[in-house]
Amino acid sequence: xxxxxxxLRRFRADAPPALYLLVVLVxxxxxxxxxxASAHNVSNVGRTAAVLxxxxxxxxxxxxxxxxxxxxxSAVALMSVVTVLEIDRGIIPAFALGALxxxxxxxxxxxxxxxxxxxxxxxxxxxxxxxxxxxxxLVAGIPxxxxxxxxxxxxxxxxxxxxxxxxxxxxxxxxxxGVLFRRTTIGRIWFLIGSNPEAARAAGLRVRRxxxxxxxxxxxFVAAAGLILTSRxxxxxxxxxxxxxxxxxxxxxxxGLSLSGGRGRVSGVIIGVLVVTVSANGLLLLNVSxxxxxxxxxxxxxxSVLGAGATGRRGRWSVGRPSVGQTPATTPAGEKLP
Amino acid sequence: xxRLIAQLSLQGIGGGLVAPLCLVVxxxxxxxxxxxxxxxxxLKGLLGQMAPLAIIALGQLIVIITRGFDISVGSxxxxxxxxxxMCVNALGPxxxxxAPIVGLGCGLVNGVLIxxxxxxxxxxxxxxxxxxxxxxLAISGNxxxxxxxxxxxxxxxxxxxxxxxxxxxxxxALAIAVTVMLxxxxxxxxxxxxxxxxxxxxxxxxxxxxTLLFAYALTGLLAGIAALVLVGRAGAGLxxxxxxxxxxxxxxxxxxxxxLAGGVGKPVFVLIGALFIQSLNNGLTLAGISSFTQEIIxxxxxxxxxxxxxxxxxxxxxxxxxxxxxxAFPMDGGSCGGRPGPRRRWLRWQRHERRH
Amino acid sequence: xxxxxxxxxxxxxxxxxxxxxxxxxxxxxxxDDKANQQISQIQDLMQRGVKGMIVGATNxxxxxxxxxQAAAQNIPVVGASSVPKGKLVSQVFTDNPTMGQMQAxxxxxxxxxxxxxxxxxxxxxxxxxxxxxxxFTDTLKSKFPGIKVVTTSRLADNRNAALTTVEGWLQxxxxxxxxxxxxxxxxxxxxxxxxxxxxAGQVNVxxxxxxxxxxxxxxxxxxxxxxxxxxVEQGRQAVTQAVNAIRKKPVEATVVTPVISLTKSNFAGxxxxxxxxxxxxxx
Numbered sequence: 001x002x003x004x005x006x007x008l009r010r011f012r013a014d015a016p017p018a019l020y021l022l023v024v025l026v027x028x029x030x031x032x033x034x035x036x037a038s039a040h041n042v043s044n045v046g047r048t049a050a051v052l053x054x055x056x057x058x059x060x061x062x063x064x065x066x067x068x069x070x071x072x073x074s075a076v077a078l079m080s081v082v083t084v085l086e087i088d089r090g091i092i093p094a095f096a097l098g099a100l101x102x103x104x105x106x107x108x109x110x111x112x113x114x115x116x117x118x119x120x121x122x123x124x125x126x127x128x129x130x131x132x133x134x135x136x137x138l139v140a141g142i143p144x145x146x147x148x149x150x151x152x153x154x155x156x157x158x159x160x161x162x163x164x165x166x167x168x169x170x171x172x173x174x175x176x177x178g179v180l181f182r183r184t185t186i187g188r189i190w191f192l193i194g195s196n197p198e199a200a201r202a203a204g205l206r207v208r209r210x211x212x213x214x215x216x217x218x219x220x221f222v223a224a225a226g227l228i229l230t231s232r233x234x235x236x237x238x239x240x241x242x243x244x245x246x247x248x249x250x251x252x253x254x255x256g257l258s259l260s261g262g263r264g265r266v267s268g269v270i271i272g273v274l275v276v277t278v279s280a281n282g283l284l285l286l287n288v289s290x291x292x293x294x295x296x297x298x299x300x301x302x303x304s305v306l307g308a309g310a311t312g313r314r315g316r317w318s319v320g321r322p323s324v325g326q327t328p329a330t331t332p333a334g335e336k337l338p
Numbered sequence: 339x340x341r342l343i344a345q346l347s348l349q350g351i352g353g354g355l356v357a358p359l360c361l362v363v364x365x366x367x368x369x370x371x372x373x374x375x376x377x378x379x380x381l382k383g384l385l386g387q388m389a390p391l392a393i394i395a396l397g398q399l400i401v402i403i404t405r406g407f408d409i410s411v412g413s414x415x416x417x418x419x420x421x422x423x424m425c426v427n428a429l430g431p432x433x434x435x436x437a438p439i440v441g442l443g444c445g446l447v448n449g450v451l452i453x454x455x456x457x458x459x460x461x462x463x464x465x466x467x468x469x470x471x472x473x474x475l476a477i478s479g480n481x482x483x484x485x486x487x488x489x490x491x492x493x494x495x496x497x498x499x500x501x502x503x504x505x506x507x508x509x510x511a512l513a514i515a516v517t518v519m520l521x522x523x524x525x526x527x528x529x530x531x532x533x534x535x536x537x538x539x540x541x542x543x544x545x546x547x548x549t550l551l552f553a554y555a556l557t558g559l560l561a562g563i564a565a566l567v568l569v570g571r572a573g574a575g576l577x578x579x580x581x582x583x584x585x586x587x588x589x590x591x592x593x594x595x596x597x598l599a600g601g602v603g604k605p606v607f608v609l610i611g612a613l614f615i616q617s618l619n620n621g622l623t624l625a626g627i628s629s630f631t632q633e634i635i636x637x638x639x640x641x642x643x644x645x646x647x648x649x650x651x652x653x654x655x656x657x658x659x660x661x662x663x664x665x666a667f668p669m670d671g672g673s674c675g676g677r678p679g680p681r682r683r684w685l686r687w688q689r690h691e692r693r694h
Numbered sequence: 695x696x697x698x699x700x701x702x703x704x705x706x707x708x709x710x711x712x713x714x715x716x717x718x719x720x721x722x723x724x725x726d727d728k729a730n731q732q733i734s735q736i737q738d739l740m741q742r743g744v745k746g747m748i749v750g751a752t753n754x755x756x757x758x759x760x761x762x763q764a765a766a767q768n769i770p771v772v773g774a775s776s777v778p779k780g781k782l783v784s785q786v787f788t789d790n791p792t793m794g795q796m797q798a799x800x801x802x803x804x805x806x807x808x809x810x811x812x813x814x815x816x817x818x819x820x821x822x823x824x825x826x827x828x829x830f831t832d833t834l835k836s837k838f839p840g841i842k843v844v845t846t847s848r849l850a851d852n853r854n855a856a857l858t859t860v861e862g863w864l865q866x867x868x869x870x871x872x873x874x875x876x877x878x879x880x881x882x883x884x885x886x887x888x889x890x891x892x893x894a895g896q897v898n899v900x901x902x903x904x905x906x907x908x909x910x911x912x913x914x915x916x917x918x919x920x921x922x923x924x925x926v927e928q929g930r931q932a933v934t935q936a937v938n939a940i941r942k943k944p945v946e947a948t949v950v951t952p953v954i955s956l957t958k959s960n961f962a963g964x965x966x967x968x969x970x971x972x973x974x975x976x977x
Contacts, residue, residue, distance in 0.1 A: 034866060040891070041865045048858055068460070118644035119598040121407070125585055126644065130637020136630035140976045142698040143853065143879055145907040148914075157890055233853045234886060235907060241854045246464055259458040284862030290849035291480070291818075294472030302465035305457050383741055387734040480818035480848050484755040492759055571733050572756035578727035578819045619731070620738050629724040 017307045018254045018271045025278050033285040041281070043164060047156070049277040050166035051225045051232075052247055053270070056255075057177045058221030059248040060269050064181075065214045066194045066261025067113065067120040072222050072245040074131035075105045077238050079226035081135040084146045084236030091151050098230065099223035105131055106219020110212035128245075136238040144236040156232035166228045173221060178266045180217070190214055194261025251276045254304045275304060384616050386496070386503030390415070390564040392612035393509055394583060395590035396516050397560035399608045400553050402591055403520070403533040405600030406452060406459035408554065410466035411561040411587060412580030414444040417474040418565035420575035423483045431490050437569070438562040444470060445558015446551065453550030467584070474577040484574040495570030505567050512560065513605045519556075520605070529553055534601030589636070590615050593643040614639075698905040698970075699877075699925060700750065703775060705971035706929020707748060714937050719744065726820055729756035736760045746770045746936040751778035754821050770939035774932040775925075776822050784935035786949040788923035790822050794829025794874075796955040797900035799837065800919035801872045804898040808840035809871040812863045814884060816876025817851040823876050826902060830874050844870065851876075856883025857890075864891050875901045878908035878920065885916040904956065904970055915958055924951040927968035 029036040055072055062069050083098035105127055112123045146152055158165040180187040189210040192200045200207050229240060249259075255272025257264030279300055283293045394411045401408050418440040425433025444466055451462040489495075497504045520526035528549045531539040540546060568579060594611025596603030618639065622632045704720055711718045721739065723732035729752040737760060739747060747769055751757050754777065761780030764771050770783040777785045801811065813830070816823030827846075834841050844867050850859040856875070863870060864887065873888075875881030881901030888897045898918040901908060903925075911917045931949045938945045956964065 035868075038865065044861045044865060048861070112641060112644065116645055116648050118641070118648060121588075121598050122592055122640065122644045125589065126637045126640035128637070129585070129589075129640060130634045133630045133633025133635075133637060137628070137634065140701060141630060142701060142905060143882075143907060145882075145910055148910075229854065232886065233857065233883065235853065235882070237853055239852050242852070249460060250464060253458065253461045259460060280858075281862060284859060285866045287845050287866060289476070290847045291472045291475035293849065294468050294475065296472075298465040298468030298470075298472065301468070302451060302457060302462055305461045306451070306455055380738075380741055383734075383737055387737065390730060475818055475848075478819070481824065482753050482755045482819050482821075489759065496759065496763065568730055571759070572729055572753070573759050574753070574755035576727075576729055576753055576756055576819060578817070579729060581725070581727045616734075620734065623721045623735055624719070624738055624742060626719060629722040632724075 018256065018268070018275055018304050021254075021304050021307065022271055022275050022278065025275065025282065029278065029282040029285070033282050036282065036285055041285070045277055045281050047164055047166045047228075048281070049273055050170035051228050051241075052244070052251060052277055053170040053273045054173045054221050054225035054228070055244055056248040056251045056269050056273050057173045058218035058225075059245070059252050060177065060257055060264055060266075061180070061190065061214050061218045061221070062120065063249075063252050063257050063259060064194045064261055064264050065190045065211060066197070067211070067214065068124065068249065068259070069109065069215065069218055070121065070124040070245050071105060071109060071127040071131060072218075072248065073240070073242050074128050074135065075102045075219065075222050076226040076229050076244060077240040078102065078105065078131050078135040079223060080230040080233065080240050081138050081144070081236035081238060083230050084144045085138060087146055087152075091149065095227055095230070098226060099220075102223040102226055103216060103219045106216045106222070107212075109219075110215030113215060114208040114211035132238065135236075139236055139238060141238060143238070146234050146236070148234075153231055153234065155227045156229075169224055169228060173224060174266055174270060177221075177269070181264075181266060186210055186213060191262050194258075195263070247276055250301045254301065275300075380620075382498070382501070382503060384613060384620055385506040385509075386498070387620070388612045388616035389503075389505035389509045389567045391583070391587060391590060391616060392609050393512055393560050393564040393567065394557075395587040395594070395608050395612045396509075396512055396605055397557035398587045398591045399594070399596050399603045399605060400516065400520070400529065401459070401557050402588070402596045402598060403529050403600060403603050404550060404553050405533050405536070405598075406550070406553070407588055407598070408448060408459065408463045408557045409584040409588075410444065410448065410463040410470060411557065411564075412583035413467045413470035413474065414441055414558055414561045414580075415565040415568060415583065416575075416577055416580045417444065417470045418562040419569050419572075419579060420474050420478050420483050420577055422565065423485055423569060423575035424477070426490075427483070427486050434491065434566060434569075437565045438559055441562020441565065442555055442559045445555040445561070448558065449551035449554035452554060453547040463584075471577075478575070478577040480577065482574045482576050485569070489570065489573040491566060491570035492573065493570070494567055495572075505570070508563075508567070509609065512563065513609050516556075516605045525549070525552055530601060532600075586615060586636075587612075589640050589643075592647075593639070595647070597647070698879075699775075699903055701975070702925040702969075702971040703750065703929040703932075705975050706926035707933050708929075709926075710930040710933040711937075714933065716933070716937055718933075723752050726752050726817055729753045733757055733760045736764065740764055740767060740769060744769065746772070746940045748772045748774050748932045748936050749778055750774045751776045751821075753819065754779050770936060770945075772932045772936045772939070775928050776820075783939040784932075784945050784947055784949065786928050786931045786935060786951070788928065788951045789953055790825035791829030791832075792953045793902050793921040793923065794826040794831075795833040796921045796953060797874055797902065797919065798830045798833035800955055800957065801874065801898055801900045802834065802838035802841060804918045805838075805841060805872050807838050810842050810844045810867055810869050811872035811874060812860070812867065812870055813843055813846040814850055814856055814859070814873065814875040814880045815846055815848045816880065818848040823848075826876055827874070841872070850883070851880060853879055853883035853886070856880045857886045860884045860887035861891065864888070864893060864897070870897060872898045872900070875899060877901065878903050878905050878911070878917075881917060881920075882907055882911060885911055889916070904966075906973070912956060912958060912961060918957070920956045922954045922956050922964075922969055924968040925970060927951050930968075 035041050058072065059069060079098035079102045082101045083094045086094040086097045109123055109127055112118045113120050155165050160168045189200065189205050193207055193210060197207065251272035252269060253259060254275050255268030257268055279297065283296060397411065398408060418437040421440050422434050422437035425436045448462050448466055451457045452459050494504055499507060520529065528544045531544050532546055532549050569575060590611040591608050592598065593614055594608035596608065618636060619632060622635065708718055719739065721735040723735060732752045736757065747764055749761065749771055758779040761771050761778050765781035773782045773785045775787050777787050813827060815827040831843055834843065845863060847859050850856040860873065860883065873884045875884055878901045881899050884899050888894055899916065900919050901917055902921045904920055904922045908917060908920055912920055928951050935945050954964065
């Protein structure tokens with residue numbers, strides 16, 4: 001009995017504060033928003049959340065290394081454009097080429113950030129701009145339609161057993177992220193880089209290689225999201241989902257990942273993604289006017305991060321700033337280091 | 339040559355060396371593309387056009403020095419522009435005062451969130467970006483709000499004094515004010531200290547909450563002033579104006595030598611950074627290059643600025659023995675002009691702490 | 695406005711200019727929200743000493759004063775499609791309210807005069823989008839009182855956003871049987887959502903403008919109808935008027951190009967020459 005109380009207490013201490021927000025959101029919307037809890041809407045939310053989930057997984061990888069990737073929206077747009085332009089080679093090779101383009105963007109980010117130590121914000125701001133230009137040039141700014149095909153639509157509309165394909169992909173993404181964070185050396189190096197880069201270097205770890213791999217891994221997650229999105233809009237769009245990278249950053253922050261690196265859990269990412277998607281869906285179902293939606297989303301983002309600060313998880317002032325009084329070599333929230 | 343560069347950078351110019359370099363390169367390139375680029379009159383045009391970008395980039399510089407940035411500036415400028423035009427239509431020219439007030443208000447909110455509640459700048463200003471944009475769309479009813487009657491600010495948008503665009507005079511005056519604030523006042527010193535060594539700054543009694551509040555409030559205020567220039571040019575408040583401005587102003591500041599790791603940056607170079615971005619747009623447009631290709635080039639330039647900054651630092655630090663850096667990271671000088679970099683200073687401070 | 699629209703304008707302008715033997719410099723502000731950038735570009739073109747100017751406004755109010763400045767320098771300015779305020783020698787545009795009206799008439803008929811519609815009104819603060827949506831809602835009110843507009847979104851101005859929005863709508867308004875979309879790109883997103891919800895054939899979608907994507911969707915019946923303007927013709931007319939103004943020949947102050955409502959059945963007989971740039975054209 002005491003054991004159960006104990007673990008419950010530990011769960012309460014461990015659970016990201018955003019979990020409570022999510023519970024309140026879901027409860028409130030179930031009561032007030034018509035059709036929110038219907039099976040069809042749940043599947044809609046799931047499929048929309050899946051894209052954000054995969055991108056947020058990528059964002060989480062670079063955020064724990066004290067990084068940031070703004071270029072993700074441009075990368076998925078490039079993937080959609082490349083895929084549709086190369087569709088004559090067959091659907092799988094076309095998607096593979098699109099994914100390759102995303103990985104190339106990730107490799108450029110990784111190279112510049114790891115090898116030349118250009119700040120991640122600046123690097124990915126550059127690739128965000130350049131890659132958007134590139135995908136626009138490839139199609140002269142006009143969206144290109146993919147020929148109708150069941151296989152092309154599968155990643156967004158298909159299903160595996162009872163689950164729809166995007167949800168399966170997102171679940172796989174979460175499992176991969178969990179394994180990377182908890183079971184692999186590279187994952188631990190990422191956390192160490194994020195919490196104390198000097199210590200990581202002093203320990204003789206190959207920090208550069210790990211940083212490079214973080215951006216390429218992030219790109220791999222983004223490519224999976226791009227697969228769903230491209231299939232979803234069934235076309236190559238230079239302006240596919242312009243706010244995607246920022247939504248992912250918000251989701252990670254809401255889920256309790258520290259933007260100063262070294263701290264974060266997969267459960268947090270899941271909760272953050274759900275908060276963002278559920279609130280957007282709820283506002284739509286409540287038929288709130290579109291500008292009020294923007295206001296509510298903004299307030300919600302800041303409020304939930306503030307909530308995280310208020311419940312004892314101290315926020316930090318800014319990216320890259322170690323907080324006073326914290327010993328950098330250990331990470332809180334039970335992340336064990338090698 | 340190395341010594342010369344090192345000398346320059348010892349005087350604190352190192353980071354800013356990139357911007358003039360870029361400008362010279364771009365003007366040389368454009369002189370092959372079109373003769374117009376080098377004409378004095380066109381330069382005047384550029385100086386006038388760059389005002390909104392340059393003014394906000396100055397604000398961006400202030401928060402970048404504190405290791406932050408502000409991605410809400412574009413939305414805030416739109417909100418300030420629309421509210422001020424509505425007030426002018428209702429109350430007369432006194433309503434223009436609302437633009438800086440709205441800007442300042444938004445900046446204060448950012449500052450409280452970031453300084454007092456320690457929300458990361460990217461989240462706090464992302465929230466403000468969304469809220470300000472939603473507000474401006476809601477109060478304007480998704481419509482542009484035109485000034486009724488003549489535009490009292492058209493001189494600010496288009497006029498010139500003794501051949502110099504008035505908007506540039508305003509920009510220059512603001513740049514001087516920011517320079518004085520950063521280098522001659524206590525507040526400026528606090529901003530620098532906080533950016534180059536946050537724990538150290540706190541130890542010597544700099545309040546991060548107040549300093550950050552001040553920095554973000556100023557950035558908001560400058561966004562509000564830039565809104566006046568936008569109204570001067572457009573004669574209307576546009577609820578959709580300013581999208582993308584947040585990123586191009588950060589780019590201008592960084593091309594102008596501001597370092598996102600904090601502690602470094604000079605307003606005059608930021609003006610040059612802004613002029614460079616404006617001349618890039620202008621020159622490439624006149625050369626008939628599509629806006630898409632312009633984006634590719636701008637992206638490449640941002641990356642190039644990062645690389646060039648790195649190269650300048652590397653050259654200057656290789657003058658000195660690179661002691662203290664481990665073998666795996668020969669390039670991690672992390673320092674500018676021989677001063678230990680923020681991270682190294684932080685470490686040094688930590689070591690110091692542990693000893694006691 | 696969608697990029698494909700301006701590319702068809704650019705084609706009309708360049709093709710006609712070639713025939714008339716005049717040189718064209720084009721500048722793209724890079725989006726409807728970039729009014730300040732457009733002001734700078736117009737200043738640059740004045741600086742460059744162009745003889746005449748054709749302007750499609752990012753925002754009609756915002757570029758009024760710079761258009762007046764060009765007029766003061768004796769540069770004739772022709773407003774094309776999205777006509778700016780200010781001193782113009784000629785205005786060439788299509789009848790945006792009529793485009794909306796035609797969509798209302800066709801949707802109304804397809805819905806048998808009753809039911810619920812959602813309005814994907816296009817990007818906020820755009821005169822053309824406002825006029826088009828107003829033409830739509832006004833016509834519904836007067837001719838089809840049995841049809842109710844239940845929701846409106848101005849944020850969903852790209853295909854993916856439209857898709858997510860309409861997914862929510864279909865959930866919230868199960869009785870919705872019609873959707874107005876400001877452009878074909880936004881409309882494509884609505885169609886994607888309808889197909890994903892297995893409601894193809896139950897919800898009618900009307901749209902405006904005619905890119906290759908819209909052609910496929912009209913052929914397959916996913917779009918009930920598309921209001922089409924003569925985009926290339928607008929470009930040609932704009933050049934003609936501008937050149938006439940420069941050469942001191944008589945200028946038509948207003949040129950309104952006609953609007954056609956395309957459906958699956960009348961689609962085959964239409965000449966697309968004046969409507970859109972030939973495939974493969976790149977500016």
